[in-house]
Amino acid sequence: MVSQETIRFAAVGDIHCKKESAGSLRNFFSQAAESADALLLCGDLTDYGLPEEAKILADELSAARIPIVAVLGNHDYESGQPDQVRRILADAGVRVLDGEPCEIHGVGIAGAKGFCGGFGRGSLGPWGEVAIKHFVNEVIQEALKLEAALAKLRTQQRIALLHYSPVAATVQGEPVEIFPFLGSSRLEDPLLRYPVNAVLHGHAHRGTPEGKTANGIPVYNVAKPLLQRTWTDRPPFRIIEIPKSDTPVM
Secondary structure (H helix, E strand, O other), X not given: OOOOOEEEEEEEEOOOEOHHHOOOOHHHHHHHHHHOOEEEEEOOOEOOOOHHHHHHHHHHHOOOOOXXXXXXXXXXXXXXXXXXXXXXXXXXXXEEOOOEEEXXXXXXXXXXXXXXXXXXXXXXXXXXXXXXXXXXXXXXXXHHHHHHHHHHOOEOEEEEXXXXXXXXXHHEOEOHHHHHHOEEHHHOHHHHHOOOOEEEEOOOOOOOOEEEOOOOOEEEEOEHHHHHHHOOOOOOOEEEEEEOOOOEOO
């Protein structure tokens, strides 16, 4: 399907695959594969982070015979077995990124889970109790993972893949009280230093589909529950078209 002009990516997050999901997602992934050159998954791939759920998801994803790139989400950590979830999906051919880059059809992809902490003046600072400092350090480390992946890309066209949002705009619609738990402005900082064509994330089920970073990069919230409510007449994945380029960035 790769055209001479653009590369088409189907993006979705928050699939929340359960043990009962067997057989229910194959058609969805098949539709995505028919519409795009690659599939991008923005975390919360499983519901409780169980290996059994990951195995079911891997089987459902077999219907999508296109490259698949993913990051994990907070739900994928719930049972303390994220490495097993990652391994099961990797064994099924999914590239699961955690601070690494990859290249699909000449487009560079930098992926990290991200973390929470708030936006702008509402960002939590590393001050006071040790627990607070550990909490803030978590998002700092995730931002560093994203930056390291972006810095390694040598492609002209690039995508940033996250679970948590780097901007407040795409979590608008959620209760304001939980904004600090939906993402962090610290994830935006690497995107200001290493611009990309688009940023994709999930997590905010009641958020807003589109926003922008401070330097004008489009940010898309592709949480499946949000897209289901937004697009009632079409499958709930977003198509991102990236211009094709064979020129590497030196």
